[in-house]
Amino acid sequence: MKPASDSRDSYRHFLRIPTRWMDNDVYGHVNNVNYYSYFDTVVNEYLMRKGVLDYERGETIGLVVETHCNYFRSIAFPDVIDAGLRVARLGSSSVRYEIGLFREGEDEAAAQGHFVHVYVDRESRRPKPLSEALRAVLDPLVVIQE
Template sequence: MNKPAPATRNAYPHFLQITTRWMDNDVYGHVNNVVYYSYFDTVVNEYLIRAGVLDFERGATIGLVVETHCNYFAPLVFPERIEAGLRVVRLGTSSVRYEVGLFKEGEDQPAAQGHFVHVYVDRVTRRPVSLPADLRAALEPLTVAVQAD
């Protein structure tokens, strides 16, 4: 299996600064791999909340993660500021593929990059639903075309 080439900073239309925490480091002195997925969740959900399209307490539609992946290129550590880049590479009927690059502050190459896929479902029935128009409109500015590996 070949590791994909990292996407540079200019490939991401939205950024969120995240500060690492003491508890993020593991016994090996770097941020533990499970924490990277927390950073992914943070940048995506921060964007959706600020865009007004995620009401995690009462919204009729919710996004469930059905797939995740991450490639690691360089360690992140505490204390450090991370700039999480966000883009959308696929807007489907009921799903969205988000891609995230985690950059050390000011660097052009990511320390890690990955993706996760949300399938949007009815909160009560948990059955897939079409993406609401306001969600689609909020995600369109993040949508970029990428070449397949």
């Protein structure tokens, strides 16, 4: 069963993302592949701003092992998206990030989904425990799922 769309107040962090002309497909709305790009953008922007993602030299990297998206309403250029971010689960070496995409001025998500990242050693690609620094910046994003 498809879930209902969430409202803005269920997310802890937002990033404004303008759509681009090239995001639209021949049907006149943003193509589904771009939604995952928006998901990736809000997650990595947050981690970089908080100083816990060094994608060039960090010893630990996050690999996407699961993704999902539900679509509720179309988004189309020139819409501006407010990408909401929350954390649904902090594991020992994994994080479930949940994202809601909201058209500017709308309270209900046009799309929502998740990424699960497993944090691994850059060289061996073996899982590593989440660092204390990463846990500290993710804690404010954690929501209790009912």
